[in-house]
Amino acid sequence: MKDVISYIDQHRQRFVDELIEWVKIPAISSDPERAPDMARNAEHLAESLRGLGADRVEVWPTAGHPAVFAEWLHAPGAPTLLVYGHHDVQPVDPLDEWVTPPFEPAIRDGRLWGRGVVDDKGQVYIHVKAIEAFIKTRKRLPINLKLIVEGEEEIGSEHLDALMREKSADLRADFVCVSDTAMFGRNIPSLCVGLRGLAYLEVRVDGPKNDLHSGSFGGGLLNPVNALAAMIAKLHDENGRVTVPGFYDRVHELTASERAEIKSLPFDEPEWLASTGSPAIHGEKGYSTLERVWARPTLDCNGIVGGFHGVGAKTIIPARAMAKISCRLVPHQEPEEIARLVGEHLKKIAPPGVRVTVEYLHGGRPYLAPTDHPVFEVAKRAFTKAFGQPTVFIREGGSIPFVRTIADATGKPCLLMGFGQPDENAHAPNEWLDLENYQLGIKSAAYLYEELLSVR
């Protein structure tokens, strides 16, 4: 691999410069007025892929923003890797908190600052530049490779399922690699092997037909806010476990080796806590913080509202109260089932003085990588070669519904090989990319392509 690695080192500055040019395009998918920028953004990526020896480079239209597809199928008999990324970026508000403008990328402290530098344009370019390194040094890739870069990840990938069905033949592969996550910490190459799912509900509690005077009626009727509070309180026991019957039925306990692996990570709990501003650690009894946020299901109120909440006092019995309640799910839990169980339980514990309605808003399925598949050891080896540090398995408490979708659709292992950092401000002002990580990422991708040859 000396030739390829050496090429990557020689072109380090140009790889950064070219990323900067792409980041300048304000590809905010949520802003309808940016549709022309989204098209330009996709075309810019396609153009940067042309001349890299691909069999096809195509911009695929969707009912929303376009996706970009390319494929290199010059390695008969070798496995095929499907790489996923996205070319759209988050909005930039609040704009006045940016040190330098989001679409005028700047380099400071060894970092590139700008919207999309790491989420996900930088990570897409890691693959583009690894491909270039092979093509320019060897005229071909060691494996077959397909690249799909969608334009709607930041707005829920609304049209991705339809596109994947339409293009299912084009997207066929042996392995999938998603580069859209973060490393556990600086210089700790990390493969994410688990994602939590989600079941999101809205609960409404109705009492009187309108707000009533709390003097004239207080004490004679059940107050919907008090009732909702009591119902929410009943959803956890004193050990922080969710009390909904059946909630844990499909949850697999962490194995001793999974727990040992999590425990071995250099997790600085006091620093983590300080970064949140909360006064104390809290969670399900019998589990560590990383276990709680990675591998245990939760039930949280994402919001609540009812009655008067302005400045001062208003003496009413509110007519209604509402809470948003969502559960983070772990492997084997199903969003629809959990939503049903929680909804049924809420109705069961609803007191007779109020009417309770529950609406299932949306969900996403959890993902657990089949880490006993040999491709994970291969990916670890590739990652470790690039960074000179052992690669760890981590999980992510959030959800990337696409991962589960593509894993189910292809039936193939999905490698979550991310090059971000935990504090990279991916969805906040001052998003940054560590330029050393960018360079090591390109090498990691190159090593991965090379090493995948050994997996059959």
Place this chain on the structure above:
Amino acid sequence: MKDVISYIDQHRQRFVDELIEWVKIPAISSDPERAPDMARNAEHLAESLRGLGADRVEVWPTAGHPAVFAEWLHAPGAPTLLVYGHHDVQPVDPLDEWVTPPFEPAIRDGRLWGRGVVDDKGQVYIHVKAIEAFIKTRKRLPINLKLIVEGEEEIGSEHLDALMREKSADLRADFVCVSDTAMFGRNIPSLCVGLRGLAYLEVRVDGPKNDLHSGSFGGGLLNPVNALAAMIAKLHDENGRVTVPGFYDRVHELTASERAEIKSLPFDEPEWLASTGSPAIHGEKGYSTLERVWARPTLDCNGIVGGFHGVGAKTIIPARAMAKISCRLVPHQEPEEIARLVGEHLKKIAPPGVRVTVEYLHGGRPYLAPTDHPVFEVAKRAFTKAFGQPTVFIREGGSIPFVRTIADATGKPCLLMGFGQPDENAHAPNEWLDLENYQLGIKSAAYLYEELLSVR
């Protein structure tokens, strides 16, 4: 009393017409732009009192809206009655729900419709017209009478205490009569002998320093909304009793005769429930609905807010949550003490994963009339003479802080002789006054003045 009663009958239509003229003045005390109307409103009342043989008719300025004062002290040796009312009215929103405009009073179905017709302009005019009936028929009142009509009742009577201190000599009296409440029902003359007090708190629960991603952090930190809900849930036990230590320490149990009197009232519970729209009766075990809303203390959430509560879903651990919590108090409970007990208890039950702050917003003391004082039998007799129906003692679950203030300041019994109806829309669109009640109210006041001569 034939002369006086006959005069009231003869002038029935004019009494209504004159009230209509006064109601036309939009005396909304909460609207700073209405200050000139408030001044005009006070002057209109003062003018209607001039020519009724008063020793003094004065408009008393305050730091806010003016009050009107008049006195008739032509009955040496007779007791002195202080009558309290207010000339300001509630706001009129939502304006489009009014059948006829709030300040263009209209007569329909034997009712006068308009803002302030019963709260409290109509009830003030009941006394004005009773006074007129005596003056025009006998040139004098049977007792000494002082009338104070303030202009800030609907905005918390902010400057009334200062005015009462400043004018304490002018306001000295043997009995107080407040006409600003409702009768128990149509044709049921009612003396209100108890008012609940109030202690109003704001509770804030802080967790992380900003909203956190519920995927990355959910399960590892205490969620402030969940925490607040659990705290609120702990404030009641399974019998609907408030669990705050010391909460009931000063509460006197209802006596057997008080309970019997309440039970004797023609209370239609299904109708009351239907009027609220709630699906079921609810409250403290061991008490009837009227006992619960009149004579038992409560703890209610008047409002709650935290996290995301818009349309759709947002997956956050909210940084904070807030609830407005108020207690209705019964005689012998003190607002400051209850606020302290509830606040201390909330802090005591606050879990370590959040920071809890409690602010006491305001309070009002409860009132219990000294019904063993002979003036109550006299008032009952007067009321019964006018209506031809037995007068009942009732209570009111709400608070009129002024009543307790004047009762304490004067040390004299306070008669709450109200002529409204329970569904009069006093603070809502389409406020109305039963014109038959208006007429009988004038007679009731006249009988009261006459009968008070017998109390020494």
